[in-house]
Amino acid sequence: VRTFDGLELFKTADLGNQGVRPETDLTQIEIWSQFLNSLQTANIFGFGSYTFALKPAPYVLRIINESVIDQQYFQSIKYFFSFTTHGSIQSKAIDKIAEHMNKRLNNAKFLGKIDFHCPENYPPLLPKIGEQDKWDNNEIVRLRSFEDDLIKRIYDPDFKGEKFAVSNKDLTVTQKEKYLSYGTVQVDCNVCVKCGVCERNCPYNAIKLKDYKDGVLIDNINDYDAGAEGVVKIPTVDQERCQLCARCFNKCPKHAINFVKYHTHLRSQYKGPELKFNRVSEDEQERIDIHGEQPVEFGKLPWLPSLMWRNFI
Template identity: 30%
Template sequence: MKAIILFFSNSGTTQSMAVTYQKHLEAAGHNVTLHDGFAILKEFLARKETNHTYHWTQYQNDLREAEIVGIGSYVSHFTVAEGVADVLSEEGSPTAHFASMKYYFSFTSCGGFPGTAGTYLASYLHSKNSNAKYLGTNTITAPDNCVPLQAIKGTYDAMRDSELKKVDDFGKSLVSSIETGTFPPMHKIDNSTKFEAGHKPTTRFGAIKLNPDVCIGCYKCVTICPYNALSKPGKDAETKIPVWTESSCVGCGRCFNHCPVRAIEFPKVKSEKVEQVLYGTPKKSLKQAHPATMIEMIGRAMLPRGHNYVLYILALILLIFILVKLF
């Protein structure tokens, strides 16, 4: 059978997952083609800017003939990477092109909590052809996916052996399910993470820095940036340093992870700042950091971390008992 695997990778991890699945499927006699979703996105955005109708000849031809379809993405703030919705839109991936699909699967790589990105991808394929059989969803933790945190943790390109084993085991399960006709139960479809194509991306953690003393002017970052946030300097520019456009950057870290000389620096982020970006406010509130009442101070002095208001009440009773004895 012919198969197509579409992947969106910021660090190379998601692509590595796709390659592993490709090897397992090809070993079983299937013909597998890989497609870089971000390369497709760049062309999509370029044609949008010039008001040209988009037509992905090779990708769409492969999609029409594929009986096995897999889609993978790195996880960006609990959901799929920005731009995936553009590629998966009706213009980019028409429903009619999924008529040959008999089996489908999804996969994600994340720097922490995967959210519902895997279910979004699976539900997308399910909606395109509900008669196809679900082969499962695979998610692994890849520390290099979250660039602002990796600088602190020092986990660049690090993946635990257990996570790598998950990828290999899932590749084996794809082949086994197809050959035996036994499939995993379809998980609850959750479209809560679905967003409209063409939404404006926003920088997540602050400005990146390009080190002029390290940059060699290869412009690989310009080539691989999915959102065209990096561009070559003008002919008359006095520097070879790429030009960074903040309004287009989403802070995905793709340029950082692929720079051959590490000339790109991302802002280091403290955990409290991350919580503020993700949840709107740090988990440790100002009140928790600075007790406002005597009872709260007594409770903190007497009780271990993780206390609750019941313990505060006990502290108050103890304080009253002491005052009664004194007076």
């Protein structure tokens, strides 16, 4: 089994560019070369995304467009499945992914889908600094059950394929309205240590460390004539490219990036764990090992009304 970070694939191919994607030989990019080589011999293909405004993340479905991945790489795929993560509100994003995959995988059977309820990772709905939402253990157990279901369906000779909903409803407007309502991302230069974590992690390539002197952007070679003294690199956000995925906010080690409109400097950052399932060899009992950047506590996820109240922190 091979897994790939979809956002890393997305970033390295610059699929977040809203304009015409530049012609790029993806086989020359190491992670893409590995991905395409694995895909070409795979029998099962799973694809997932976080949910944003009731839809898959903006532009993320471009990864499996014909202009990005040629049909030859899907020839050996016999089965496929889709998955999503959502916070406060469940949606049909998971079906939209399945529908998109089905268009590319005409002869493959749909194994199923799972929409995983996670703690919020979006700044306006995160708890106050010093607090963390707990994970619902029942949701984590569902992942194990889903894996077992997939295996059973693969080995079932009578399996005809699961169903998924098809909708022609365009939620792009809803997504854009939500995007505009959150305002813009800003960097507190007094706190920022210019480490570049935000630039390296932005899947939309919307953040670049640029040279400034006396608060003015140095945007051409002649500006360097005065010398390098006093020049500092500051993360600069391209608001047109930015899709408010909040990765920069959650990854910043100094909490220097914020959604000013929502006072997110008062909120904790989301640092989710990686979930890994291991089998105990003696009795084949399943054990969940959790590795991540934050201590994981299990409990009940907050109710929607309590999440909405966080808008007023």
